[in-house]
Amino acid sequence: MITIKDIAKRAGVSYATVSRALNNKADVNPETRKMIVELAEEMGYRPNVIAQSLVTQRTNHIALIVPDVSNPFFAELSRSISEASNKSGYIVTTCNTGWNTERENLMLEHMQSQQVAGIIIKPSAFYKPETFDSIKIPLVVFWHPYKNETDFIEMDHSAGGKMATEHLIECGYQNIAYIGGDALSPANQLRSLAYQQALQESDFQVNQDFIIYGGFDLQSGYDRIKMLLEHNSVKPDAVFCGNDYIALGVLQYLHEQKIRVPEDFGVIGYDDIYFSGLPMINLTTIAQPRDEMGRTAVELILDQIDFMKNNLTEDNSEINQRKPARILLKPTLKTRGTTRCNV
Numbered sequence: 458m459i460t461i462k463d464i465a466k467r468a469g470v471s472y473a474t475v476s477r478a479l480n481n482k483a484d485v486n487p488e489t490r491k492m493i494v495e496l497a498e499e500m501g502y503r504p505n506v507i508a509q510s511l512v513t514q515r516t517n518h519i520a521l522i523v524p525d526v527s528n529p530f531f532a533e534l535s536r537s538i539s540e541a542s543n544k545s546g547y548i549v550t551t552c553n554t555g556w557n558t559e560r561e562n563l564m565l566e567h568m569q570s571q572q573v574a575g576i577i578i579k580p581s582a583f584y585k586p587e588t589f590d591s592i593k594i595p596l597v598v599f600w601h602p603y604k605n606e607t608d609f610i611e612m613d614h615s616a617g618g619k620m621a622t623e624h625l626i627e628c629g630y631q632n633i634a635y636i637g638g639d640a641l642s643p644a645n646q647l648r649s650l651a652y653q654q655a656l657q658e659s660d661f662q663v664n665q666d667f668i669i670y671g672g673f674d675l676q677s678g679y680d681r682i683k684m685l686l687e688h689n690s691v692k693p694d695a696v697f698c699g700n701d702y703i704a705l706g707v708l709q710y711l712h713e714q715k716i717r718v719p720e721d722f723g724v725i726g727y728d729d730i731y732f733s734g735l736p737m738i739n740l741t742t743i744a745q746p747r748d749e750m751g752r753t754a755v756e757l758i759l760d761q762i763d764f765m766k767n768n769l770t771e772d773n774s775e776i777n778q779r780k781p782a783r784i785l786l787k788p789t790l791k792t793r794g795t796t797r798c799n800v
Contacts, residue, residue, distance in 0.1 A: 459502045468496055519547050519758060520568035522561065522578040526553040528673065528702060529730035530747065531579070537751025538577060545759055547574060556581045556639070562588060569594060575758040595761030597754045600643060608757045608782040610750055614644045617743040617788040618651025621697045621725045624741070624790055626659050628798040630695035630723045633661070636681045636707065637699035638673035645670070645699050648727065652697055667693055671703075678706025686714075695723035695796075701730045701742055708738070708795070724795040739794035746786055757782050 465475045470489065478485045478493040479502075485493075519542050523531040539549040550573070554561040558581050565588065568576055575595030580588075589596065589607060598609045625633050635652045637645045653663045666689055671677035678698060686692055698704035704726030708718065716722050719741075726733060729744030764779045792798070 459497075459500045461502075464493065464497050464500060464502060467500070468493055516572050516574060517547050518571070518573045519549050519755075520552060520564075520571075520573045520576045520578075521549050522552045522554060522564050522568070522576065524554050524556045524579060524581050525673070526551060528700075529732065530700065530728045530745070533731060534579075534747045534751055537748045538755055541752045541755035545755070547755075547759075554581055558588075565589075565592065574762055577754045577758060595758050595765065597757045597761075599750070599754070608761065608784075610753055610757070610782075610784045610786065612644070612745050612750075612786050612788055614647035614788075615651045617727060617745075618648035618697070619655045620788065620790050621648075621727065621743050622652045622655035623659070624792070624796065624798075625695045625697060625723050625725060626655070626661065628695075628719070628723055628796045630797075632664070632667070632691060632693045632695070633723075634664075634667035634669070634685055634693035634696040635699075636678060636685075636696055636703055637668075637670045638677070638703065640670040642673075642699075648697075648699060664691070673700050673702060675702050675706040675709070678703035679710045680706070682707040682710045686710075694721065696725075698724065698726045701726035701728045701733045701740060704733075704740055704742070704795075705738070708740070718795050719797045723797060729791055734791070734793065741793045741796040742791050743788045744791050745788050749786060753784060753786075757784075 461472055461475045461479070465472045468475065470493070474485065474489065475493055478490040479497060519538075521535055521538055523535065525531055526535070535549070535551050542549045550568070552564045552568070554564065561581055565576065565578070569592065573594070575597070576592065577597045577599070579599040589598070596607055598607055600609060600611055622633065633656065635649055637649050639645060649668060653668075656663050667685065669681050669685060671681050681703070682696060685696070696707055698707060704724050707724055711718055711722055711724070718724055724740065726740050726742035727745075729742045732738060733740040733742050761779070
């Protein structure tokens with residue numbers, strides 16, 4: 458294994474000069490730096506990550522904490538984050554909380570103890586804002602700002618909920634239901650509220666019996682649409698689902714009951730997970746730009762890491778204050794075959 462000492466011996470300079478050159482410090486002659494970098498590459502030098510972490514108290518790992526890795530939305534978001542991180546020399550460790558806040562808290566503590574360079578997290582529906590107060594390393598949250606100094610990225614769920622409901626109205630459906638995930642999920646609440654407002658703005662009556670919550674999974678969608686169709690005298694003829702997984706469960710039940718989609722019943726999902734567009738499913742949905750979300754999260758983490766490197770004193774107090782990022786991304790409508798006006 459090639460070390461800094463080997464490079465220093467070949468270059469005829471001190472170990473300290475090689476270290477400063479490879480770490481891009483300013484106090485190295487440009488020609489010397491160029492010679493050392495080229496020599497290191499020629500000799501096949503690879504940084505010793507463990508040794509570096511002992512000095513910097515940080516590794517080149519970024520922790521990604523999500524509620525459900527089995528959900529394709531989070532799997533695709535994880536892929537986007539990993540690809541963007543790898544390009545910058547960082548490795549992503551993905552953790553699954555199962556929508557459990559206790560597990561979420563344990564993972565936050567564990568990742569900090571592992572000296573990760575930063576944490577990207579999509580909190581569970583049962584989050585507590587004070588959970589993030591003790592985190593002193595770069596942090597990006599997928600939701601809203603928990604504290605003034607936290608970077609956050611979020612989707613405009615109000616716009617998405619309104620877009621989905623208006624689409625079903627434009628397609629001619631009259632009795633539109635909403636099947637959401639956990640009722641305490643902030644994103645779920647915004648989508649549900651936007652659904653109700655869109656109905657009212659179009660002079661539709663909001664039927665509280667048509668608003669039902671459960672899990673963010675396929676079985677929940679199956680069970681909830683069954684309840685709506687079996688236990689209401691006035692039955693819905695369309696449903697806006699809180700995510701695509703729920704919508705798949707709805708489609709399964711409708712298929713078993715031989716209810717024609719989209720002729721007799723309209724279905725729209727949320728997320729645009731990869732198999733929603735497959736010909737046999739062809740689900741109309743609200744798409745969230747996962748690649749943009751992932752790239753942006755990594756950009757913010759790297760910006761925080763650079764800021765801390767350049768603005769911390771020896772006692773880790775900040776010289777300057779960094780303004781936190783507040784990013785709101787816009788969803789888009791993907792019209793497909795589960796709604797009547799799919800063109």
